[in-house]
Amino acid sequence: MTEALAHPVLGWVLATVVGLCVGSFLNVVIHRVPKMLERQWQVQCAELAGSPVADAPTYNLVVPRSACPSCARPIRAIENVPVLSWLMLRGKCAGCGAAISPRYPAVEILGALAAVAALAQFGFTDKALAAAFLLWALLALTFIDFDTQLLPDNITQPLLWGGLLVNVWGVFVPLSTAVIGAVAGYLCLWAVYWVFKLVTGKEGMGYGDFKLLAALGAWLGWQMLLPIVLLSSAVGALIGIGLIALRGRDHSVPLAFGPYLAIAGAIALFWGNPLVKLYLP
DSSP states (O other), X not given: OHHHHHOXXXXXXXXXXXXXXXXXXXXXXXXXXXXXXXXXXXXXXXXXXXXXXXXXXXXXSSSSOOBOTTTOOBOOGGGGSTTHHHHHTTTBOTTTOOBOOTHHHHHHHHHHHHHHHHHHHHOSXXXXXXXXXXXXXXXHHHHHHHHHSOOOHHHHHHHHHHHHHXXXXXXXXXXXXXXXXXXXXXXXXXXXXXXXXXXHSXXXXXXXXXXXXXXXXXXXXXXXXHHHHHHHHHHHHXXXXXXXXXXXOOTXXXXXXXXXXXXXXXXXXXXXXXXXXHHOO
16 A cells, blocks of 8 residues: 555556456356355255265366356466456457357456546545455445346355444444444345235345345445435336336346445445435535
């Protein structure tokens, strides 16, 4: 941090490079965490049923090496440089020529933008580093929920505890405000869930949404909960209407709410204070 203060340009370059690398790692998280959970559930189901559990090869965020999903060709280090490799390969596998989704470089760019935005908002401080970690976690959760309609506990729960931990030193809000934010965030959506279920007999959202809002409350305090809920509802309505208009989305197909909570949390991180002052002068 001292070097960055002495050479601000170096700090911006470093934030961009680190953000790109983190974005590349987030692609692995987004792809593998749901598969890891699925394997765990299969093992648990087999154990409960008293069935033998078949040995499976190790599968985590490190092992096995990244490979092309079409031809299973291992990806070389030179082909794994954020954004540049995708451009040099023209969005195709070097082995079989299968298309590589543009979402991979998009996530890498978003990871860099998150780091740069945190630095621009909070300067060369520990607060900027904490904000970047929050944004990276929200980025991973957004794409996982969009793909699978899951908000994994192994991301939301550490995110909640991380928010309480950083606020032990009052990085964003006092610790008491963070604790109340975590409790109120969970109970807020939990109450909405049960009211909706009692009225309609259907489940309107998952428990992962409760935990994500609790995590945002732990990071940003209870005062930010109302803007986050209102913003997420507005963003969700706009995107939902857009999907129906452009793709003819089926109204009966459930829409993941986690991405909208994450987007609203990012907005609240940067511009939440003016919104809070509108109802808490």
